[in-house]
Amino acid sequence: MLSAIRRGAGEALVPLVDAIYPPRCPACGNAIGAQTGLCRDCWEDLVIPGEPACASCMRPMRSEWTASEAICAPCMASPPRHDGIAAATLYTATSRKLVLAFKHGRKLALAPLLARMIAAKLPTVDGAPLLVPVPLHRFRLWRRGFNQAALLARELERLGRGVLLVDALERRKRTPPLGGMGARARKRALAGAISTRPAATARIAGRHVILVDDVLTSGATSDTCVVVLKRAGAASVTLACFARVLDESLPTGQLSG
Template identity: 50%
Template structure:
């Protein structure tokens, strides 16, 4: 009978043989299909890496920022400092954390993921988002798509990002918890009041699923944060279902409130 040490040594040897067999194949694959920049398609050294030009065009976000909504500040205003909108009306969510500001490169990556079928870009953006994972996060919930949109697109990009974030952080994700029960038109061109009205009542958590969110610190995952109408409607549903708090984590944030997504 083989000992545990012998079995382990045998497995290691087999894995080493497989690795040596695959290494030449990886070299050939990289020559035929080299890693490319998600922003412009230039050849890069590794997958999910941006070229120096695109990397330089990305504006990475982080502190100092508003203590309530995480809008970036030009300088540190001290602990607990709030931006003007949050002074007037504090948000119901626990902050919007975005890896980068919305711009040409960030928009290109998001569009290629959402409409170009580049599903591997979910891993690309999740790697940048993971550094901003809120402390104490217990559950990742992607912003859902209506079933008609999923049928036409084939996937929900927010769910793919949430899955990649789980691999990076170990925080569980639940893509079936929050449901989009009503199809809504694109919000582009609508004012704040029109956006809020359009998505009102569009999201729902079934009664049988509420135990999965009750008392938890939830992170709502999305690709782009624009006016906040969609995330606000999702946050309302999660809090009504019993979530202790809801923070928002996304790839890119539109910093100009007048801009459309």
């Protein structure tokens, strides 16, 4: 009953909030009808991954005649350690604006919207999976004030998509930006950087894990997380993100910034 009263009080304040802060699209700034959501043009500019897709990494594949269990060339060349990728969107100009607004523009109210879009792509597993955010180093967490992956994971828990284990992983050393590094350089930079917290190991063992982040780029950081989670006994690890970077869908230079 108390929650219903709170919801009612919040709904009663909506007209006042809208009068003081007119709703605007967080991606382009155009006027919209409510404080949550995007304008029609920005919704249409988002690229939502669909079928057909790689059976291993869910990378969209071109031909409608692709077999249901087909594997993409990158996965054939280097089989992934994870057990699938649930990406709400592909990384394009509009999804980039949303990520930057959320992470660097401190528009934390975007978390429910982004999480709902991620939730729509999550697979169904037996039991409640663990929701584990990709960790930030404590200095970066202190400077930013929040871990965007943890905020998304918390919203996914509120949506009933799993149980949040916010401190399952820790980033033990600071790493430089990985953009522009080759695979070997990324591997060296991440060596020993991420580990499971001893207190969380017993909860991880035998569980399905959803590893949550805002953007999946090269996959080097998530691969490191997958390795330590499976070393701790995770039955499976699915990567969940709002925006996934695929070279074939990303114009040159768009990832910078």
